[in-house]
Amino acid sequence: MQSPPKSLQSPPSGTGKKSRAPFVIVGGAIVAAAAIVGGVIAIPAVSGASDAVASGTDEVPSVTGKPALGSPRDPLSADELGYALHLATADASVPGDVTSVDGSEAPQVLSVDVSTRDVDHAERIVDVVLYDYTSNRTILQAVNLTTGGVESSASAGVQPPPSPDEVDYAFGLFLDDAAASAAVRDEFAAITGTALESIDQLGVSGGTFLPDASTIGGEACALDRCVEMQFRVPGGGYLDTTAFVVDLSAHTVIGIR
Structure with missing residues:
Protein backbone atom coordinates (compact mmCIF):
# COMPACT_ATOMS: atom_id res chain seq x y z
CA MET A 1 0.00 0.00 0.00
CA ILE A 25 -26.07 1.60 4.40
CA VAL A 26 -29.73 0.76 3.83
CA GLY A 27 -30.45 -2.25 1.63
CA GLY A 28 -34.25 -2.10 1.85
CA ALA A 29 -36.81 0.09 3.47
CA ILE A 30 -35.62 -1.20 6.85
CA VAL A 31 -32.37 -2.98 7.64
CA ALA A 32 -32.05 -5.21 10.68
CA ALA A 33 -29.08 -6.43 12.69
CA ALA A 34 -27.69 -9.94 12.83
CA ALA A 35 -29.81 -11.74 15.38
CA ILE A 36 -32.80 -11.59 17.68
CA VAL A 37 -31.53 -11.03 21.20
CA GLY A 38 -33.66 -10.60 24.32
CA GLY A 39 -36.89 -10.30 22.35
CA VAL A 40 -35.88 -7.24 20.34
CA ILE A 41 -33.87 -6.55 17.23
CA ALA A 42 -31.47 -3.62 17.28
CA ILE A 43 -31.44 -1.68 14.01
CA PRO A 44 -28.51 0.73 13.52
CA ALA A 45 -29.48 3.82 11.58
CA VAL A 46 -26.02 4.82 10.32
CA SER A 47 -22.56 3.48 11.04
CA GLY A 48 -20.00 5.66 12.75
CA ALA A 49 -20.18 9.37 13.39
CA SER A 50 -22.50 11.90 11.84
CA ASP A 51 -20.38 14.99 12.20
CA ALA A 52 -19.70 14.90 15.96
CA VAL A 53 -22.60 12.63 16.89
CA ALA A 54 -22.61 8.82 16.63
CA SER A 55 -25.72 7.07 15.44
CA GLY A 56 -28.40 5.58 17.63
CA THR A 57 -30.53 2.47 17.17
CA ASP A 58 -34.19 1.66 16.97
CA GLU A 59 -35.70 -1.51 18.39
CA VAL A 60 -38.24 -3.79 16.74
CA PRO A 61 -40.29 -6.15 18.89
CA SER A 62 -40.18 -9.90 18.33
CA VAL A 63 -43.78 -10.72 17.37
CA THR A 64 -44.83 -14.37 17.16
CA GLY A 65 -48.57 -13.85 16.73
CA LYS A 66 -50.25 -12.30 13.70
CA PRO A 67 -50.72 -8.55 14.27
CA ALA A 68 -53.15 -6.18 12.64
CA LEU A 69 -52.17 -5.90 8.99
CA GLY A 70 -52.09 -2.91 6.71
CA SER A 71 -53.10 -2.84 3.07
CA PRO A 72 -50.91 -4.92 0.70
CA ARG A 73 -48.42 -2.15 -0.08
CA ASP A 74 -48.64 0.06 3.00
CA PRO A 75 -45.38 0.72 4.88
CA LEU A 76 -44.71 -1.96 7.51
CA SER A 77 -45.65 -1.28 11.10
CA ALA A 78 -43.20 -2.27 13.83
CA ASP A 79 -45.37 -5.27 14.73
CA GLU A 80 -45.61 -6.38 11.10
CA LEU A 81 -41.84 -6.09 10.78
CA GLY A 82 -41.31 -8.18 13.90
CA TYR A 83 -43.80 -10.80 12.71
CA ALA A 84 -42.24 -10.99 9.24
CA LEU A 85 -38.81 -11.51 10.79
CA HIS A 86 -40.18 -14.19 13.10
CA LEU A 87 -41.77 -16.11 10.21
CA ALA A 88 -38.73 -15.71 7.96
CA THR A 89 -36.11 -16.79 10.49
CA ALA A 90 -38.13 -19.57 12.14
CA ASP A 91 -39.12 -21.19 8.84
CA ALA A 92 -37.87 -24.74 8.20
CA SER A 93 -36.10 -23.54 5.05
CA VAL A 94 -33.43 -21.81 7.17
CA PRO A 95 -30.51 -24.26 7.62
CA GLY A 96 -29.95 -25.64 11.10
CA ASP A 97 -26.27 -24.64 11.02
CA VAL A 98 -26.90 -21.06 9.84
CA THR A 99 -24.56 -18.35 11.17
CA SER A 100 -24.34 -14.57 11.03
CA VAL A 101 -21.30 -12.40 10.43
CA ASP A 102 -20.03 -12.66 14.02
CA GLY A 103 -20.54 -16.42 14.19
CA SER A 104 -23.85 -16.26 16.07
CA GLU A 105 -26.20 -19.16 15.40
CA ALA A 106 -28.75 -17.01 13.57
CA PRO A 107 -29.15 -15.76 10.01
CA GLN A 108 -27.79 -12.35 9.13
CA VAL A 109 -30.80 -10.15 8.38
CA LEU A 110 -30.02 -7.85 5.46
CA SER A 111 -33.31 -6.18 4.62
CA VAL A 112 -37.05 -6.27 5.15
CA ASP A 113 -39.46 -4.57 2.77
CA VAL A 114 -42.90 -4.87 1.26
CA SER A 115 -42.67 -6.95 -1.90
CA THR A 116 -43.06 -5.10 -5.19
CA ARG A 117 -42.82 -8.13 -7.50
CA ASP A 118 -46.60 -8.43 -7.91
CA VAL A 119 -48.33 -5.09 -7.44
CA ASP A 120 -51.74 -6.70 -7.97
CA HIS A 121 -51.34 -9.20 -5.12
CA ALA A 122 -54.22 -8.86 -2.64
CA GLU A 123 -52.29 -10.35 0.29
CA ARG A 124 -49.64 -8.74 2.51
CA ILE A 125 -46.29 -10.01 1.15
CA VAL A 126 -42.94 -9.01 2.67
CA ASP A 127 -39.49 -9.79 1.30
CA VAL A 128 -36.99 -10.68 4.03
CA VAL A 129 -33.43 -11.05 2.76
CA LEU A 130 -31.11 -13.15 4.93
CA TYR A 131 -27.50 -14.25 4.59
CA ASP A 132 -26.03 -17.52 5.81
CA TYR A 133 -22.31 -17.23 6.48
CA THR A 134 -21.98 -21.00 6.89
CA SER A 135 -22.92 -21.70 3.29
CA ASN A 136 -22.18 -18.24 1.83
CA ARG A 137 -25.69 -18.03 0.43
CA THR A 138 -28.28 -15.28 0.22
CA ILE A 139 -31.75 -16.43 1.26
CA LEU A 140 -34.87 -14.63 0.06
CA GLN A 141 -37.91 -15.31 2.21
CA ALA A 142 -41.16 -14.15 0.62
CA VAL A 143 -43.30 -13.94 3.75
CA ASN A 144 -47.07 -13.88 3.42
CA LEU A 145 -48.27 -12.06 6.52
CA THR A 146 -51.89 -12.82 5.58
CA THR A 147 -51.48 -16.60 5.60
CA GLY A 148 -48.28 -17.00 7.62
CA GLY A 149 -46.61 -18.89 4.76
CA VAL A 150 -43.04 -18.51 3.52
CA GLU A 151 -41.66 -19.11 0.02
CA SER A 152 -37.88 -19.53 0.18
CA SER A 153 -35.11 -19.36 -2.40
CA ALA A 154 -31.34 -19.35 -1.88
CA SER A 155 -28.43 -18.42 -4.14
CA ALA A 156 -24.65 -18.38 -3.89
CA GLY A 157 -22.71 -15.47 -5.39
CA VAL A 158 -25.63 -13.05 -5.01
CA GLN A 159 -24.60 -10.18 -2.76
CA PRO A 160 -27.18 -7.62 -1.60
CA PRO A 161 -25.93 -4.44 0.08
CA PRO A 162 -24.44 -4.96 3.55
Missing part, protein backbone atom coordinates in the same frame (compact mmCIF):
# COMPACT_ATOMS: atom_id res chain seq x y z
CA GLN A 2 1.39 3.35 -1.00
CA SER A 3 1.95 6.13 1.50
CA PRO A 4 -1.27 8.10 1.95
CA PRO A 5 -1.65 11.64 0.70
CA LYS A 6 -1.72 14.39 3.30
CA SER A 7 -5.08 15.76 2.21
CA LEU A 8 -8.62 14.49 2.35
CA GLN A 9 -9.98 12.50 -0.55
CA SER A 10 -13.17 13.11 -2.49
CA PRO A 11 -15.41 10.08 -2.91
CA PRO A 12 -13.75 7.93 -5.61
CA SER A 13 -15.64 7.93 -8.89
CA GLY A 14 -13.91 4.82 -10.22
CA THR A 15 -11.61 2.63 -8.18
CA GLY A 16 -11.42 -0.46 -10.35
CA LYS A 17 -13.72 -2.25 -7.89
CA LYS A 18 -16.95 -3.79 -9.06
CA SER A 19 -19.81 -3.08 -6.66
CA ARG A 20 -23.07 -4.96 -6.76
CA ALA A 21 -24.57 -2.02 -4.89
CA PRO A 22 -23.67 1.64 -4.36
CA PHE A 23 -22.11 2.92 -1.15
CA VAL A 24 -25.20 2.80 0.95
CA SER A 163 -26.43 -4.22 6.68
CA PRO A 164 -25.14 -1.65 9.18
CA ASP A 165 -24.23 -4.54 11.44
CA GLU A 166 -21.97 -5.98 8.73
CA VAL A 167 -20.42 -2.58 8.02
CA ASP A 168 -19.61 -2.16 11.71
CA TYR A 169 -18.09 -5.64 11.84
CA ALA A 170 -16.05 -5.00 8.68
CA PHE A 171 -14.66 -1.81 10.19
CA GLY A 172 -13.63 -3.71 13.33
CA LEU A 173 -11.80 -6.34 11.27
CA PHE A 174 -10.05 -3.61 9.31
CA LEU A 175 -8.97 -1.63 12.37
CA ASP A 176 -7.74 -4.78 14.14
CA ASP A 177 -5.43 -5.57 11.19
CA ALA A 178 -2.47 -3.34 12.00
CA ALA A 179 -0.75 -3.82 8.65
CA ALA A 180 -3.85 -3.29 6.53
CA SER A 181 -5.03 -0.23 8.44
CA ALA A 182 -1.64 1.48 8.84
CA ALA A 183 -1.99 3.84 5.87
CA VAL A 184 -5.52 4.93 6.78
CA ARG A 185 -4.51 5.40 10.41
CA ASP A 186 -1.57 7.57 9.32
CA GLU A 187 -3.77 9.63 7.00
CA PHE A 188 -6.39 10.15 9.72
CA ALA A 189 -3.71 11.21 12.23
CA ALA A 190 -2.17 13.62 9.73
CA ILE A 191 -5.54 15.26 9.11
CA THR A 192 -7.01 15.32 12.60
CA GLY A 193 -3.99 15.16 14.89
CA THR A 194 -5.55 12.24 16.78
CA ALA A 195 -5.28 8.46 16.55
CA LEU A 196 -8.02 6.46 14.84
CA GLU A 197 -9.40 4.12 17.49
CA SER A 198 -13.16 3.86 16.95
CA ILE A 199 -15.83 3.85 14.26
CA ASP A 200 -17.42 6.78 16.13
CA GLN A 201 -14.62 9.01 14.80
CA LEU A 202 -15.71 8.54 11.19
CA GLY A 203 -18.74 8.37 8.97
CA VAL A 204 -18.50 4.83 7.60
CA SER A 205 -20.41 3.38 4.66
CA GLY A 206 -19.96 0.18 2.73
CA GLY A 207 -20.99 -1.57 -0.46
CA THR A 208 -20.77 -5.16 -1.59
CA PHE A 209 -17.70 -6.01 -3.66
CA LEU A 210 -17.38 -8.46 -6.53
CA PRO A 211 -14.11 -8.77 -8.47
CA ASP A 212 -13.95 -8.28 -12.20
CA ALA A 213 -11.31 -9.28 -14.75
CA SER A 214 -9.19 -6.20 -14.02
CA THR A 215 -9.10 -6.67 -10.23
CA ILE A 216 -5.98 -8.17 -8.68
CA GLY A 217 -6.21 -9.63 -5.21
CA GLY A 218 -9.94 -10.07 -4.64
CA GLU A 219 -10.54 -13.44 -6.24
CA ALA A 220 -12.05 -14.94 -3.05
CA CYS A 221 -14.83 -12.36 -3.24
CA ALA A 222 -16.39 -14.15 -6.22
CA LEU A 223 -18.06 -16.35 -3.57
CA ASP A 224 -17.20 -14.84 -0.16
CA ARG A 225 -19.17 -11.89 1.18
CA CYS A 226 -16.86 -8.91 0.78
CA VAL A 227 -17.37 -5.24 1.60
CA GLU A 228 -15.64 -2.17 0.20
CA MET A 229 -15.78 0.86 2.44
CA GLN A 230 -15.68 4.64 2.54
CA PHE A 231 -14.50 6.61 5.56
CA ARG A 232 -15.51 10.25 5.93
CA VAL A 233 -13.95 12.57 8.47
CA PRO A 234 -16.84 14.50 10.12
CA GLY A 235 -17.00 17.97 8.61
CA GLY A 236 -14.43 17.03 5.95
CA GLY A 237 -13.68 14.73 3.08
CA TYR A 238 -12.88 11.09 2.53
CA LEU A 239 -9.88 8.97 3.46
CA ASP A 240 -8.27 6.74 0.84
CA THR A 241 -9.79 3.26 1.11
CA THR A 242 -9.29 2.11 -2.48
CA ALA A 243 -6.55 -0.44 -1.78
CA PHE A 244 -8.48 -2.93 0.32
CA VAL A 245 -11.74 -4.79 0.84
CA VAL A 246 -12.89 -6.73 3.89
CA ASP A 247 -13.77 -10.40 3.41
CA LEU A 248 -16.49 -10.97 5.99
CA SER A 249 -16.72 -14.69 5.25
CA ALA A 250 -13.02 -15.27 5.98
CA HIS A 251 -12.70 -12.44 8.55
CA THR A 252 -9.71 -11.02 6.70
CA VAL A 253 -8.68 -7.79 4.96
CA ILE A 254 -7.64 -8.21 1.32
CA GLY A 255 -5.32 -5.86 -0.53
CA ILE A 256 -6.52 -5.20 -4.08
CA ARG A 257 -5.49 -3.18 -7.07
Whole structure:
Protein backbone atom coordinates (compact mmCIF):
# COMPACT_ATOMS: atom_id res chain seq x y z
CA MET A 1 0.00 0.00 0.00
CA GLN A 2 1.39 3.35 -1.00
CA SER A 3 1.95 6.13 1.50
CA PRO A 4 -1.27 8.10 1.95
CA PRO A 5 -1.65 11.64 0.70
CA LYS A 6 -1.72 14.39 3.30
CA SER A 7 -5.08 15.76 2.21
CA LEU A 8 -8.62 14.49 2.35
CA GLN A 9 -9.98 12.50 -0.55
CA SER A 10 -13.17 13.11 -2.49
CA PRO A 11 -15.41 10.08 -2.91
CA PRO A 12 -13.75 7.93 -5.61
CA SER A 13 -15.64 7.93 -8.89
CA GLY A 14 -13.91 4.82 -10.22
CA THR A 15 -11.61 2.63 -8.18
CA GLY A 16 -11.42 -0.46 -10.35
CA LYS A 17 -13.72 -2.25 -7.89
CA LYS A 18 -16.95 -3.79 -9.06
CA SER A 19 -19.81 -3.08 -6.66
CA ARG A 20 -23.07 -4.96 -6.76
CA ALA A 21 -24.57 -2.02 -4.89
CA PRO A 22 -23.67 1.64 -4.36
CA PHE A 23 -22.11 2.92 -1.15
CA VAL A 24 -25.20 2.80 0.95
CA ILE A 25 -26.07 1.60 4.40
CA VAL A 26 -29.73 0.76 3.83
CA GLY A 27 -30.45 -2.25 1.63
CA GLY A 28 -34.25 -2.10 1.85
CA ALA A 29 -36.81 0.09 3.47
CA ILE A 30 -35.62 -1.20 6.85
CA VAL A 31 -32.37 -2.98 7.64
CA ALA A 32 -32.05 -5.21 10.68
CA ALA A 33 -29.08 -6.43 12.69
CA ALA A 34 -27.69 -9.94 12.83
CA ALA A 35 -29.81 -11.74 15.38
CA ILE A 36 -32.80 -11.59 17.68
CA VAL A 37 -31.53 -11.03 21.20
CA GLY A 38 -33.66 -10.60 24.32
CA GLY A 39 -36.89 -10.30 22.35
CA VAL A 40 -35.88 -7.24 20.34
CA ILE A 41 -33.87 -6.55 17.23
CA ALA A 42 -31.47 -3.62 17.28
CA ILE A 43 -31.44 -1.68 14.01
CA PRO A 44 -28.51 0.73 13.52
CA ALA A 45 -29.48 3.82 11.58
CA VAL A 46 -26.02 4.82 10.32
CA SER A 47 -22.56 3.48 11.04
CA GLY A 48 -20.00 5.66 12.75
CA ALA A 49 -20.18 9.37 13.39
CA SER A 50 -22.50 11.90 11.84
CA ASP A 51 -20.38 14.99 12.20
CA ALA A 52 -19.70 14.90 15.96
CA VAL A 53 -22.60 12.63 16.89
CA ALA A 54 -22.61 8.82 16.63
CA SER A 55 -25.72 7.07 15.44
CA GLY A 56 -28.40 5.58 17.63
CA THR A 57 -30.53 2.47 17.17
CA ASP A 58 -34.19 1.66 16.97
CA GLU A 59 -35.70 -1.51 18.39
CA VAL A 60 -38.24 -3.79 16.74
CA PRO A 61 -40.29 -6.15 18.89
CA SER A 62 -40.18 -9.90 18.33
CA VAL A 63 -43.78 -10.72 17.37
CA THR A 64 -44.83 -14.37 17.16
CA GLY A 65 -48.57 -13.85 16.73
CA LYS A 66 -50.25 -12.30 13.70
CA PRO A 67 -50.72 -8.55 14.27
CA ALA A 68 -53.15 -6.18 12.64
CA LEU A 69 -52.17 -5.90 8.99
CA GLY A 70 -52.09 -2.91 6.71
CA SER A 71 -53.10 -2.84 3.07
CA PRO A 72 -50.91 -4.92 0.70
CA ARG A 73 -48.42 -2.15 -0.08
CA ASP A 74 -48.64 0.06 3.00
CA PRO A 75 -45.38 0.72 4.88
CA LEU A 76 -44.71 -1.96 7.51
CA SER A 77 -45.65 -1.28 11.10
CA ALA A 78 -43.20 -2.27 13.83
CA ASP A 79 -45.37 -5.27 14.73
CA GLU A 80 -45.61 -6.38 11.10
CA LEU A 81 -41.84 -6.09 10.78
CA GLY A 82 -41.31 -8.18 13.90
CA TYR A 83 -43.80 -10.80 12.71
CA ALA A 84 -42.24 -10.99 9.24
CA LEU A 85 -38.81 -11.51 10.79
CA HIS A 86 -40.18 -14.19 13.10
CA LEU A 87 -41.77 -16.11 10.21
CA ALA A 88 -38.73 -15.71 7.96
CA THR A 89 -36.11 -16.79 10.49
CA ALA A 90 -38.13 -19.57 12.14
CA ASP A 91 -39.12 -21.19 8.84
CA ALA A 92 -37.87 -24.74 8.20
CA SER A 93 -36.10 -23.54 5.05
CA VAL A 94 -33.43 -21.81 7.17
CA PRO A 95 -30.51 -24.26 7.62
CA GLY A 96 -29.95 -25.64 11.10
CA ASP A 97 -26.27 -24.64 11.02
CA VAL A 98 -26.90 -21.06 9.84
CA THR A 99 -24.56 -18.35 11.17
CA SER A 100 -24.34 -14.57 11.03
CA VAL A 101 -21.30 -12.40 10.43
CA ASP A 102 -20.03 -12.66 14.02
CA GLY A 103 -20.54 -16.42 14.19
CA SER A 104 -23.85 -16.26 16.07
CA GLU A 105 -26.20 -19.16 15.40
CA ALA A 106 -28.75 -17.01 13.57
CA PRO A 107 -29.15 -15.76 10.01
CA GLN A 108 -27.79 -12.35 9.13
CA VAL A 109 -30.80 -10.15 8.38
CA LEU A 110 -30.02 -7.85 5.46
CA SER A 111 -33.31 -6.18 4.62
CA VAL A 112 -37.05 -6.27 5.15
CA ASP A 113 -39.46 -4.57 2.77
CA VAL A 114 -42.90 -4.87 1.26
CA SER A 115 -42.67 -6.95 -1.90
CA THR A 116 -43.06 -5.10 -5.19
CA ARG A 117 -42.82 -8.13 -7.50
CA ASP A 118 -46.60 -8.43 -7.91
CA VAL A 119 -48.33 -5.09 -7.44
CA ASP A 120 -51.74 -6.70 -7.97
CA HIS A 121 -51.34 -9.20 -5.12
CA ALA A 122 -54.22 -8.86 -2.64
CA GLU A 123 -52.29 -10.35 0.29
CA ARG A 124 -49.64 -8.74 2.51
CA ILE A 125 -46.29 -10.01 1.15
CA VAL A 126 -42.94 -9.01 2.67
CA ASP A 127 -39.49 -9.79 1.30
CA VAL A 128 -36.99 -10.68 4.03
CA VAL A 129 -33.43 -11.05 2.76
CA LEU A 130 -31.11 -13.15 4.93
CA TYR A 131 -27.50 -14.25 4.59
CA ASP A 132 -26.03 -17.52 5.81
CA TYR A 133 -22.31 -17.23 6.48
CA THR A 134 -21.98 -21.00 6.89
CA SER A 135 -22.92 -21.70 3.29
CA ASN A 136 -22.18 -18.24 1.83
CA ARG A 137 -25.69 -18.03 0.43
CA THR A 138 -28.28 -15.28 0.22
CA ILE A 139 -31.75 -16.43 1.26
CA LEU A 140 -34.87 -14.63 0.06
CA GLN A 141 -37.91 -15.31 2.21
CA ALA A 142 -41.16 -14.15 0.62
CA VAL A 143 -43.30 -13.94 3.75
CA ASN A 144 -47.07 -13.88 3.42
CA LEU A 145 -48.27 -12.06 6.52
CA THR A 146 -51.89 -12.82 5.58
CA THR A 147 -51.48 -16.60 5.60
CA GLY A 148 -48.28 -17.00 7.62
CA GLY A 149 -46.61 -18.89 4.76
CA VAL A 150 -43.04 -18.51 3.52
CA GLU A 151 -41.66 -19.11 0.02
CA SER A 152 -37.88 -19.53 0.18
CA SER A 153 -35.11 -19.36 -2.40
CA ALA A 154 -31.34 -19.35 -1.88
CA SER A 155 -28.43 -18.42 -4.14
CA ALA A 156 -24.65 -18.38 -3.89
CA GLY A 157 -22.71 -15.47 -5.39
CA VAL A 158 -25.63 -13.05 -5.01
CA GLN A 159 -24.60 -10.18 -2.76
CA PRO A 160 -27.18 -7.62 -1.60
CA PRO A 161 -25.93 -4.44 0.08
CA PRO A 162 -24.44 -4.96 3.55
CA SER A 163 -26.43 -4.22 6.68
CA PRO A 164 -25.14 -1.65 9.18
CA ASP A 165 -24.23 -4.54 11.44
CA GLU A 166 -21.97 -5.98 8.73
CA VAL A 167 -20.42 -2.58 8.02
CA ASP A 168 -19.61 -2.16 11.71
CA TYR A 169 -18.09 -5.64 11.84
CA ALA A 170 -16.05 -5.00 8.68
CA PHE A 171 -14.66 -1.81 10.19
CA GLY A 172 -13.63 -3.71 13.33
CA LEU A 173 -11.80 -6.34 11.27
CA PHE A 174 -10.05 -3.61 9.31
CA LEU A 175 -8.97 -1.63 12.37
CA ASP A 176 -7.74 -4.78 14.14
CA ASP A 177 -5.43 -5.57 11.19
CA ALA A 178 -2.47 -3.34 12.00
CA ALA A 179 -0.75 -3.82 8.65
CA ALA A 180 -3.85 -3.29 6.53
CA SER A 181 -5.03 -0.23 8.44
CA ALA A 182 -1.64 1.48 8.84
CA ALA A 183 -1.99 3.84 5.87
CA VAL A 184 -5.52 4.93 6.78
CA ARG A 185 -4.51 5.40 10.41
CA ASP A 186 -1.57 7.57 9.32
CA GLU A 187 -3.77 9.63 7.00
CA PHE A 188 -6.39 10.15 9.72
CA ALA A 189 -3.71 11.21 12.23
CA ALA A 190 -2.17 13.62 9.73
CA ILE A 191 -5.54 15.26 9.11
CA THR A 192 -7.01 15.32 12.60
CA GLY A 193 -3.99 15.16 14.89
CA THR A 194 -5.55 12.24 16.78
CA ALA A 195 -5.28 8.46 16.55
CA LEU A 196 -8.02 6.46 14.84
CA GLU A 197 -9.40 4.12 17.49
CA SER A 198 -13.16 3.86 16.95
CA ILE A 199 -15.83 3.85 14.26
CA ASP A 200 -17.42 6.78 16.13
CA GLN A 201 -14.62 9.01 14.80
CA LEU A 202 -15.71 8.54 11.19
CA GLY A 203 -18.74 8.37 8.97
CA VAL A 204 -18.50 4.83 7.60
CA SER A 205 -20.41 3.38 4.66
CA GLY A 206 -19.96 0.18 2.73
CA GLY A 207 -20.99 -1.57 -0.46
CA THR A 208 -20.77 -5.16 -1.59
CA PHE A 209 -17.70 -6.01 -3.66
CA LEU A 210 -17.38 -8.46 -6.53
CA PRO A 211 -14.11 -8.77 -8.47
CA ASP A 212 -13.95 -8.28 -12.20
CA ALA A 213 -11.31 -9.28 -14.75
CA SER A 214 -9.19 -6.20 -14.02
CA THR A 215 -9.10 -6.67 -10.23
CA ILE A 216 -5.98 -8.17 -8.68
CA GLY A 217 -6.21 -9.63 -5.21
CA GLY A 218 -9.94 -10.07 -4.64
CA GLU A 219 -10.54 -13.44 -6.24
CA ALA A 220 -12.05 -14.94 -3.05
CA CYS A 221 -14.83 -12.36 -3.24
CA ALA A 222 -16.39 -14.15 -6.22
CA LEU A 223 -18.06 -16.35 -3.57
CA ASP A 224 -17.20 -14.84 -0.16
CA ARG A 225 -19.17 -11.89 1.18
CA CYS A 226 -16.86 -8.91 0.78
CA VAL A 227 -17.37 -5.24 1.60
CA GLU A 228 -15.64 -2.17 0.20
CA MET A 229 -15.78 0.86 2.44
CA GLN A 230 -15.68 4.64 2.54
CA PHE A 231 -14.50 6.61 5.56
CA ARG A 232 -15.51 10.25 5.93
CA VAL A 233 -13.95 12.57 8.47
CA PRO A 234 -16.84 14.50 10.12
CA GLY A 235 -17.00 17.97 8.61
CA GLY A 236 -14.43 17.03 5.95
CA GLY A 237 -13.68 14.73 3.08
CA TYR A 238 -12.88 11.09 2.53
CA LEU A 239 -9.88 8.97 3.46
CA ASP A 240 -8.27 6.74 0.84
CA THR A 241 -9.79 3.26 1.11
CA THR A 242 -9.29 2.11 -2.48
CA ALA A 243 -6.55 -0.44 -1.78
CA PHE A 244 -8.48 -2.93 0.32
CA VAL A 245 -11.74 -4.79 0.84
CA VAL A 246 -12.89 -6.73 3.89
CA ASP A 247 -13.77 -10.40 3.41
CA LEU A 248 -16.49 -10.97 5.99
CA SER A 249 -16.72 -14.69 5.25
CA ALA A 250 -13.02 -15.27 5.98
CA HIS A 251 -12.70 -12.44 8.55
CA THR A 252 -9.71 -11.02 6.70
CA VAL A 253 -8.68 -7.79 4.96
CA ILE A 254 -7.64 -8.21 1.32
CA GLY A 255 -5.32 -5.86 -0.53
CA ILE A 256 -6.52 -5.20 -4.08
CA ARG A 257 -5.49 -3.18 -7.07
